[in-house]
Every structure is written in C-alpha cells, then in structure tokens.
Amino acid sequence: MTEKILVPVLGESITEATVAKWLKKEGDTVEADEAIVELETDKVNLEVPSPIDGVLSEINSKDGETVEVGALLGIISQNGAQLSEKKVITKIENKKVENNVVNLEIKKETPKISEEPEEEPLVLTNEVKEDKLDSSNKNNETLSPAVRKIAVENKIDLEKVKGSGKEGRILKGDLISMMGVNPQPSERKIKHGQEERIKMSRLRQTIAKRLKQAQENAALLTTFNEVDMTSIMEMRKENQEDFQSRYSIKLGFMSFFVKACVAALKTFPSVNAEIDGDEIIYKNYYNISFAVGTEKGLVVPVLRDADQLSFADIEKNIKTISEKAREGKITIEDLQGGTFTISNGGVYGSMLSTPILNLPQSGVLGMHNIVERPMVVDGEIKIRPIMYLALSYDHRIIDGKESVSFLKMVKENLEDPRRLFLNI
Secondary structure, eight states: OEEEEEOOOOOTTOOEEEEEEESSOTTOEEOTTOEEEEEEOSSOEEEEEOSSSEEEEEEOSOTTOEEETTOEEEEEESSTTOOOOOOOOOOOOSEEETTEEEOOOOOSOOOOOOSSOOOOOOOOSTHHHHHHHHTSSSOGGGSOHHHHHHHHHTTOOGGGOOOOSGGGOOOHHHHHHHHHHSOOOOSSOOSSSOOOOOOOOHHHHHHHHHHHHHHHHSOEEEEEEEEEOHHHHHHHHHHHHHHHHHHSSOOOSHHHHHHHHHHHHHHOGGGGOEEETTEEEOOSSOOEEEOEEETTEEEOOEETTGGGOOHHHHHHHHHHHHHHHHTTOOOHHHHSOOSEEEEEGGGGTOSOOOOOOOTTOSEEEEEOOEEEEEEEETTEEEEEEEEEEEEEEETTTSOHHHHHHHHHHHHHHHHSTHHHHHTO
C-alpha cells in the first residue's frame, strides 16, 4: 500500500510554495504525522507530515522547486520492501560530479533488493555534500535552509563559523559576512570583484512586491512630531516591580503606544479605514499590526481587538506572537486582518524614518530611538528623553488636518498617560 504526499492547502490567496528542505531521505522510515518536508510560502513556513507509517520511497519534488497546491511531493510505502523501482542507470564515463571525478562504467541493470545489508551506494548528487554537512558537530537541525544551502554551495566548514544567533546558532548573515572577508572564488569573472548570487526567498520576494505596490498605488505622505517620554518612563519605573509581580510580564513601551493609537483611531476613523475601488471601508474594530524582524525578513503579525485588551494583555500577546515569528512558527491567521501598523525602528537605533504603508491599510506609525535632548519646559531649558514620531498615511482618504491631529493626539496621550486610563 502506498500513500501520496501532496502539497496541502496553504491559506487564503496562496497557490504555490517552494520546497525548502526534505527532513527525510529516500528509504528512511517515517511515522504517521511525522514531519517529512518543509515548505516555504510568501508568508510562512510549514511542515508537511507523513499520512501513514512506512518508508519514504520516492521524492518527486526536490529542494528549491516551486510546487502548486495539490502537487505530488513524494510517496510513502507502507511496507518497507515495496520501494519504488529505481530508474535504469546508463553508462557514466569520466564525469565530474561536484568536484568529485568519477571514473566508472555501470551497465544497464535493475538493482536487486537483497536481504543482507549492503554498503550504501555512491550518490552522484548534492546529497554527498549534505552528508558531509550532517556529519559535523554542529546541530544541523537548527540550521535554516538558507544557511545549509550557502554552506554546501560554498564548501564552508561550519565548525569554524561562530554563530551570532540565539545559543550560538549560525545565521545567514554570519556566512555572508565571513565570505565578505574571505570570499570563495567566483565561478565567473566579473569586472568589479567577487559576487555572490543567491535567489531571493519567497518571503523576501513578497516583501519587495508589496512595498513597491504601496509606492505605486497609494498617495504616500509622512508627517512628524516629537514626544517627551518622561511621564511614561517614570510610570514604568514606579510600577514595574508590582506590574511584573502581578502579571509575570514586564511593562514595556508598546502597550502605551498601542493604547494611544487606538484612542486616536477612534477619534479619526479614516486612519483606520481602507480604500476598495471607489469605496472607503471604515473599520469598527482595532487590529494593530506590529513589525517584527526575523532571520528570514520582516513580518507583520496582528494584535487583534487591541481596544479590548489591558496593558498586561497587550504585553503578553506581543511577546507570544513575536516569539512565534522569530521561531518560524507564525501562521497565516496571525498575519491577517490588521487595520493599522506600528513599526519600531528605535530598537535598531533609528533616529527618524518615513515608514511605508502595509497595504491595504491607510496608516502606519513609526517609533524611533529615545535620545536626551534640551527642551524648554515652563520657560526653562531642561534635558528630556525625546522620541521622534512619524505617521505615513494615504493622502487619498486622509487629509493633512486629520493626519496632523491624529499624531498630535498620540503625542498628548503618551506625554500624559493618565489620559489613557480616563478615556479622554
């Protein structure tokens, strides 16, 4: 008995994926519901499980191939002896396979299945390199497909690479930085030096496409303001210990910004709206998207019904969703339904930026780093912690007066956070 492994339904509007990597090889024993292949879509990665106990007898879609929903990935044989027939092998003479010169002659014959264990046959594919990679002392299961691919193609000894990720995990940037210092010889001669050509991931392609669409389809404009963070910082300092003791989570800045934005969105509903053809859709709910940087690129998960959440709920949900994103466990549902976005470039040291819209949303707030600056307070010059704020918006439905007033209200709520508790 055999079972087909098919590309599952991937989610709304997603029709194809890329085979990121096979977690099992042909001939490996698998159990029902055990993950055997990882697929990469333009939004998330997902693992496809085995439908039955058995042996992976065929792999029909190799790593890197693009596959559509319903396409055949491979075949599981329930009886280990029922391996699929191998293709007839013809003569191979003096062929160079991945820097291994093989001089041998194989006559046409059908391989026989012996009851006695035989030596593992020579595999004339990239699997030779994969096996070498797997045999290193590094925990290969923690490596991303991109890292594995770069290491194999450039013959990098991962034992000599110091990872900058969590728990010493090797990231793609580590390999790229290393190659920049001591690059491998390029396969082609170029005029200005050595280059590395790596295909964009499906996620990166989608990010590029959507950002370009935002520039082409929306009337983008950005307005700026600054906020004195003194009151928030004092409130956090005074209440941090009690807050953390009661809710088992730290009181961060994001909960204040989410609350301040929701209050302003209720007052200026066009900032929470979107354009659909010649109609404006006003959203009577407040799902706040927030940008999270991951190893594979930027993702924007959604904090649903933010207007109904307490400060503690906001902090807990943001932490949970952010961890899922960084661990590659984010789902399609986590990314859908946002009405307004907050992007915090300040965590990377950004002083000021013009954030770009997350279509079909009409507004995005950019947070930046906090810097002590001289301010005039009650006629006196004082040093205060200041953050610059930026609101990018779609000028087709949001007028200048609304955008400036929206950002001013956010500023006022942040400078006097008691307003957030009094709903004023």
